[in-house]
Amino acid sequence: MRVDWPIERVDAVLTGLTGDPRKIAVYIRATDNLLRERFTMAHELGHLLLPWHLPSANCEVGEGALDLPTFSLEEEADVFASCLLVPDAWLLHQVDRSGDDMSQLLRELNAAEVTTAAALQALRRYLLAGWVFVSYGERQRIMPTRGTRLPNVPADKLVEVLASECFAHGEASLNGFPVYWYQMVEPLALPEKNIDDPRSDHQILMDAIAMVEPDLQRRNSIGMSANGKVGGALREAAGRPAIETFQAVRHRCEQWEHSTLLAQPDFLLWLAERSRAVETGMTKRRRSKS
Template structure:
């Protein structure tokens, strides 16, 4: 899956081609060609760097890098600041904030920040190089660790870059000390990911077709490839309504709560079914896969999903929902 090149990333590509660069890129030397670079402690929380006098006639451009940050963050900041210097329409003085949610600025500022990030990502992790790497192995965790090592970038920066290249139905978790350090998913993936800081659950995606894992020091990088279709046939001859009633009774849903519970189940089914319709993938097998993604990461529905009749219920519902492509579904009450 190719990355859609933006104007900022194309500037980075031209620089790579002109200088025949390959990872690990010597970003500091590149930046020093275009600006005076100063390493200094910046005593304001959340600021990675500052660009002064960008493209101001008669004044040399100066770049200040926050020396208090870890090496990999400083390296990405250097690439980010080089983006500001190279991109023609970035002018004046730009203060680069680490925590944008805490700062109120005009929209143009954040456009510049995103553009500089696009430049930095392409420079440090060139898309052509990444395409070759991803084509060389199916183990995404190995690719992830290799990008971190060869490109000298953080695991989080490498994940963001990989997610732009990979197809839907993929989820990622960085695990550290039994906790979710950070997590994410590729565009088009229906399954949600656990919040950062939650306890890591190795069985969260047990329906995945592949689970790749590689250690990176104290961190473990997990990648799951989820199915886009599941070919399955129901074992039980019972209609789905009877199956649902059995599951609800077996898992102990109180009588007064059963209507609400079934409405929640109906909402999840409808969302999965609707997603497949919008993608022109409205087949039984695709709806089953979508339902698994929607249901299996819901901690409040663990008992429902773990019930031995769960798959029969999903299969029967998928069969009915896709029997007529114009069907809107039926009440589960």
């Protein structure tokens, strides 16, 4: 039910949560922003359908809920709303149609009829590391994808530095507001393994580490760190094109304490081979069962 109340920071109220579930009621604050109300309704539905969220009475659906430093119930409800209003299957279709044109992809998201923040949240759900979006509505918002390395500069200088350090950038209109995008990942070619190279992925990694670390015990420690650093990123990239995964994982390694390994051809070859394995589904677990 749409109702008027003066507390602008409270977008919705749920009642009847501790009694008969048939008496649960959802009240949405009436505004002149129907897209925001639509997102609020999907957000509240998330609270009702995710069983560990109840009881909860009041909601503050912020424009930047996914920027919270901890994984909260409000963030989970926002993810639910994003998935409901911008389904993965539809989003992937738009990604395929737009190809490498990020400005075109942003324009296609207008068809989802969600707020600018919700549309960008959906993109962040899908895209790998290396993208930053800057939107201008009531206030400037900077939204990097997971694992993206942002320049270590004051906030008021960040956009200027992004523009100077990015490898590509552009803009598009989303719900009447300009959205600027920056591609921070370097568009490198995917290294190819020589057909007569008999080394396993592990041996390629250890050969790369041996070029910078003479101590055997330290090599093993760095090897474990390398697998841990890229493991989570590779899981996120399951089924993606190897070149896309390679570029994103390489970008993540720029923030790693052993980032000097990026200068070693064998380390880049190891990242490329791991990226190819993720694209084809040939993970270590699957290979061991074959």
